[in-house]
Amino acid sequence: MLIGHDVIHGLHTVFPIPLAESCTWNPDLLERAARAAAIEASTVGIDWIFAPMIDIARDARWGRIAEGAGEDPCLGTAMALARVRGFQTDDLPVGHRIAACPKHYVGYGAAEAGRDYNSVELSERTLRDIYLPPFKAALAAGAGSVMSAFNEIAGVPGTCNTFLLRTVLRDEWGWNGVVVSDYNSIGELVQHGVAADLREAAKLSILAGVDLDMESGAYDQHLASLVRDGEVPVTLVDEAVRRVLQLKFSLGLFEHAEFDTTLAKNTLMAPEFQALALAVAQQSLVLLKNDEQVLPLTAGQQRIALIGPLANNRADLLGTWSMASQAYAVETVLHGLAQYDAQVIYEQGCSIEGDDLNLTAAVQAAEQADVVVLVVGESAAMSGEAHSRVYLGLPGSQPALFDALVATGKPLITVLMSGRPLVIPQIAQKSAALLVAWHGGIRAGQAVADVLFGAVNPSGKLTASFPRAEGQIPVFYAHKATGRPAEGAGTTQFFEPFRSTYLDESNAPLFAFGEGLSYSRFEYSDLAVLTPVVARDGVLQVTATVHNASNRAGAEVVQLYVRDLVGSVTRPVKELKGFQRITLAADEQQMVRFEIPVSELGFHGLDMQYRVEPGAFKVWIGPDSTDGLEGAFTVTA
Ligand code: BGC
Numbered sequence: 001m002l003i004g005h006d007v008i009h010g011l012h013t014v015f016p017i018p019l020a021e022s023c024t025w026n027p028d029l030l031e032r033a034a035r036a037a038a039i040e041a042s043t044v045g046i047d048w049i050f051a052p053m054i055d056i057a058r059d060a061r062w063g064r065i066a067e068g069a070g071e072d073p074c075l076g077t078a079m080a081l082a083r084v085r086g087f088q089t090d091d092l093p094v095g096h097r098i099a100a101c102p103k104h105y106v107g108y109g110a111a112e113a114g115r116d117y118n119s120v121e122l123s124e125r126t127l128r129d130i131y132l133p134p135f136k137a138a139l140a141a142g143a144g145s146v147m148s149a150f151n152e153i154a155g156v157p158g159t160c161n162t163f164l165l166r167t168v169l170r171d172e173w174g175w176n177g178v179v180v181s182d183y184n185s186i187g188e189l190v191q192h193g194v195a196a197d198l199r200e201a202a203k204l205s206i207l208a209g210v211d212l213d214m215e216s217g218a219y220d221q222h223l224a225s226l227v228r229d230g231e232v233p234v235t236l237v238d239e240a241v242r243r244v245l246q247l248k249f250s251l252g253l254f255e256h257a258e259f260d261t262t263l264a265k266n267t268l269m270a271p272e273f274q275a276l277a278l279a280v281a282q283q284s285l286v287l288l289k290n291d292e293q294v295l296p297l298t299a300g301q302q303r304i305a306l307i308g309p310l311a312n313n314r315a316d317l318l319g320t321w322s323m324a325s326q327a328y329a330v331e332t333v334l335h336g337l338a339q340y341d342a343q344v345i346y347e348q349g350c351s352i353e354g355d356d357l358n359l360t361a362a363v364q365a366a367e368q369a370d371v372v373v374l375v376v377g378e379s380a381a382m383s384g385e386a387h388s389r390v391y392l393g394l395p396g397s398q399p400a401l402f403d404a405l406v407a408t409g410k411p412l413i414t415v416l417m418s419g420r421p422l423v424i425p426q427i428a429q430k431s432a433a434l435l436v437a438w439h440g441g442i443r444a445g446q447a448v449a450d451v452l453f454g455a456v457n458p459s460g461k462l463t464a465s466f467p468r469a470e471g472q473i474p475v476f477y478a479h480k481a482t483g484r485p486a487e488g489a490g491t492t493q494f495f496e497p498f499r500s501t502y503l504d505e506s507n508a509p510l511f512a513f514g515e516g517l518s519y520s521r522f523e524y525s526d527l528a529v530l531t532p533v534v535a536r537d538g539v540l541q542v543t544a545t546v547h548n549a550s551n552r553a554g555a556e557v558v559q560l561y562v563r564d565l566v567g568s569v570t571r572p573v574k575e576l577k578g579f580q581r582i583t584l585a586a587d588e589q590q591m592v593r594f595e596i597p598v599s600e601l602g603f604h605g606l607d608m609q610y611r612v613e614p615g616a617f618k619v620w621i622g623p624d625s626t627d628g629l630e631g632a633f634t635v636t637a
Contacts, residue, residue: 002248004048004101004180008067008321011040013273013442014330016284017319017383017419018053018079020438022069023460023516024283025557026581027082033280034086036273042096043263044324047251050101050147052083054134058474060467061114063387066320066419066439068109070463071476071513073133074576080134084143094252096263099144104182106164107131108149114473116388120153125569127153128604136173144247145178148210150185157192159185160201165209178243180212181205187216198222206232211240269329274443281440281447283555286460287517289434294411296454296519297371299340305369306337306344307362307405308376309352309398310417316352319439320384320419330442333375333415336449345369350397352379357397359404366408373452374405375415376427380439383419392423392470399426406430415448421466425510436462454519459555459581461516461624465509472505477513477625478572485573514576514624520554520584523547526591527621527629535636536612540596544621544629548584555583560594561625563618568605574625577601592621598635 009015015033024030034052041049053067056076069079080102087100107127111118122131139146148165149158158164159181169175186205187198195201202218203226213219226232248254287295297304310316314330337344349362366372376398381387393399405412414431416422419439428434435458437448450456467475482500486507501507523546530541546558560578564571578594602612614637622628 002047002244002251002253003045004050005041005046006051006321006323007037007041007046007049008051008053009319010037010277010441011044011324012268012326013037013040013277014318014322014325015277016281016440016444017066017438018068019066019070019419019464020284020440021280022075022079022463023286023438024280025075025461025579026283027078029280029283030079031082031086033276034083035089035091036276038087038089038098039092040268040273042092042098043267045259046098047253048099048101048145049087050103051087052080052100052102052138053104054080054102054138055104055109056131056134057109057464058476059109059111059114060392060421060464061388061390061470061473062109062111063116063320063383063389063419064109064385065464066383071465072463072478072576073130075463075579076134077137080138081141084138084141088142088144094255097251099247099251100138101145101147101180102135102138102143103147104149105135105146105158106149107153107158108151111151114388116386117150120151122153124608125604128608128610132168139169139173139175139177143177144250145180147180147182148185150182150188152192157185157189157194159210160189160194160204160208162208170209176243178211178247179209181210181214181216183214184216186210186213186218199226202226203231206236206240211243277441278443278446281443282450282456284438284440284460285447285451285458286436286462287433287451287458288436288511288515289428289431290517291432294371294413294432295452297452299453302370303368304337304341304344305365305372305410306334306346306375307349307365307372308374308401309348309350310377311373311375312346312348316380317417317439317444318441319380322380325442331445333373333445333448336445336447337373337452339446340449340453349401352398353396355397357400359401362401363404363408366405366410369410371413372405372408372410373413373415374402375417376402377417377422378419380419390470392420392467394422394424394427402427402430413452421464423467423470425468428510457519457552457554458516459518459557461514461557462511463513465513466511468508468510469505471502472507472509475509478575480570481573512624512626514557514559515626516557516624518554518556520548520550520552520556522554522556522584522623523549524622524629527631529619529631529633531633533634533636534598536598536614538598540598540601540619540633541593542619542621542631543591543593545589545591546582546584547589548586551586553583553585555581556623557581558592559622559624559628560596561620561622561628562601564601564603564613565616565618567603567613567615569603571603574620576625594621601635
C-alpha cells in the first residue's frame with residue numbers, strides 16, 4: 001500500500017502557511033520544518049506527501065497563493081529544494097520513508113483573473129523561464145513523484161498535456177518518477193471539453209503520461225478495455241506500473257509491510273517540533289511599518305489594549321491545510337502577550353466576516369490603554385483551494401473597527417493575519433506599526449508577542465507584493481520595461497503621459513517583493529563587482545558591506561538582483577539571483593560575497609533554447625527589490 005496525504009505545512013505540529021514560511025528566506029530552517037512534518041507523517045503510516053506546492057503565484061486573488069513561496073522563481077526554487085530534501089530525508093528508517101510530490105505541474109498559479117481552476121494562457125517562454133524552474137530543480141533533486149495540474153494551458157489541460165508530461169518531463173529532463181493526476185483531474189477532462197467521456201479521458205491521460213489516477217476511477221474502469229481494444233499499448237501501462245512499483249521499492253514498502261504503531265506516541269507534537277514551529281513563525285513575521293519606533297513595546301511600561309477578531313482566535317491561525325491539527329494546541333496572541341504583560345485589556349470588537357460590531361467596548365478598551373494592538377485579517381477558510389476573492393480589503397466590520405480605533409488617537413499597532421497579500425492602503429497609512437503575521441500555525445501567538453516585545457527582532461521579508469488596489473493585479477517586481485516605461489526615456493508620440501501607467505494609481509505595489517523592516521538599521525556600502533567582465537561559463541562575483549548601524553543584534557536578508565540590458569527577447573527590469581540571511585551584532589559589519597554562476601543568468605531565446613547572451617548587465621545588492629547599491633558587468637561569449 002502506498003498511502004498519500006496532504007501535509008502542506010505540518011501534520012500535527014502545524015507550521016505557518018508556506019507563503020509565510022517563504023518570508024523567512026531561510027531554506028535550511030524550512031528543510032528542518034519539512035523534515036519534522038515528514039517524521040510526523042511517517043509515524044502515522046503516510047508514505048507519500050502531496051507537497052511541496054511550488055506554483056509561482058503573482059495574483060493575490062488566487063486563494064492558493066497561501067500554499068506556495070510567492071512570486072519569484074529563484075526564491076521559489078530554493079524553497080522547493082529545501083522542502084524536497086526535508087520530506088525525503090534519509091533520517092527515516094526504511095519502511096518509514098516519505099516520497100515528495102511537487103505540484104501542480106504546471107502554471108496553475110497563473111489562473112486567469114485569479115479564479116481557482118480557471119484557464120491559463122502562458123507563452124512557452126514564460127512557462128520555461130518562470131513557472132518550470134522550481135519543478136525542474138525539485139525533480140532533479142530526486143522528488144519521487146509530481147502532480148499534474150487541473151488547469152489547461154493554451155487549450156491543453158495539464159492532465160493530458162503530452163508536451164509537458166512527455167516532451168519536457170521525460171525527454172528533456174530525463175526524469176523517471178511517478179506522475180499522479182490531481183483529484184479527479186482525469187475525469188475533469190470531460191468538463192474541459194477535450195474528452196467525450198471517462199473512457200476517452202483515461203485514454204488521453206495514459207497516452208500523455210499520467211501514471212496514477214487520483215480519484216476519478218477512469219483507469220480502474222477503462223484501462224483494461226482500452227488495452228484489449230488496441231487503443232492503448234500495453235507497454236504504456238507496464239511503464240506506469242513499473243514507475244509506481246519502483247517508488248514503492250524505493251520506500252521499502254515490500255520489505256517492511258508491518259507498521260510500527262508505537263512510534264507516533266512520542267513523535268507527534270514533540271517538543272523539538274513545536275520549538276521549530278516557533279522559530280519558523282518568528283522568522284516569517286514581516287514588519288512593514290514602524291513609525292517613531294512605536295515597536296518594540298516594553299513590558300510593564302504601557303497599558304495595552306488587544307483588540308480584534310484574530311487576537312484570541314485559535315482555529316484561524318492554523319491556516320488553509322490543517323486536517324490533522326489540534327486547535328486546542330494553538331497559542332493565540334492574547335496568550336502570547338499575557339506572558340509579557342498580565343495587564344492586557346482584551347476586546348474582540350467584531351467577528352472576521354460578519355456584520356456584528358461592538359464599537360463601544362473596543363473604543364473603551366482603547367481609551368483605557370496607552371497603545372492598541374489590533375489583530376485583524378482573514379479567516380483560514382478565506383484562502384486556499386477554491387477560495388479566491390476579488391475584494392482584498394479587510395472583510396466584514398473590521399474596517400469600521402479600525403476606523404473607530406484610529407479616531408481614539410491612540411498609537412495603533414496592526415497585526416495582519418491572512419493567507420494572501422491584502423489590499424490595505426488605509427490600514428498601512430493610519431497604523432503606527434504594521435506587522436504581517438499570515439496564518440502562523442500553532443506557535444503564532446507566541447511568535448507575535450516575541451516580536452512585539454522585542455525578544456525577537458523581526459527579519460522576514462515579503463515574497464509576494466502587496467497591491468495598492470485590486471486593479472493593479474498581477475503586480476510583481478520582475479515585470480518587463482515595455483516600450484513606454486513609467487520612468488526614463490518616454491515616447492515621441494503626443495505628450496509625455498503616453499506611458500504604461502494608470503490614470504488613477506501608481507504602478508508600484510504598496511509593499512514590494514523583498515521588503516521587510518527590522519528593529520536594527522542596516523546600511524549598505526562598498527559594492528564591488530569583482531568580475532566586471534565575465535565569461536558565459538564563468539562565475540559572477542560581487543561583494544558589499546552591510547553594517548548594523550543600531551544598538552540591537554538583528555538578521556538581514558541581503559538580496560542580489562540583475563538586469564540584462566539588451567536581449568534577443570525582452571528581459572525583466574530586475575531578477576533575483578541570490579540571497580543570504582546574515583546575523584549582525586549591534587554595530588557589527590560584514591562583507592557579503594555573492595558568487596553566481598553566469599549560466600544562471602540566461603533565458604529562453606527566440607528559438608526557445610536556454611542561453612546566456614553576451615552583453616551588459618546591471619547588478620544590485622540591497623535590502624529589497626526596490627532599493628540597493630548598483631553596479632555593472634559585461635558577459636562575454
Ligand atoms: C488539490 C491537491 C491535493 C489533492 C488531494 C486537490 O484538490 O488540488 O493539491 O493534493 O486535492 O487532496
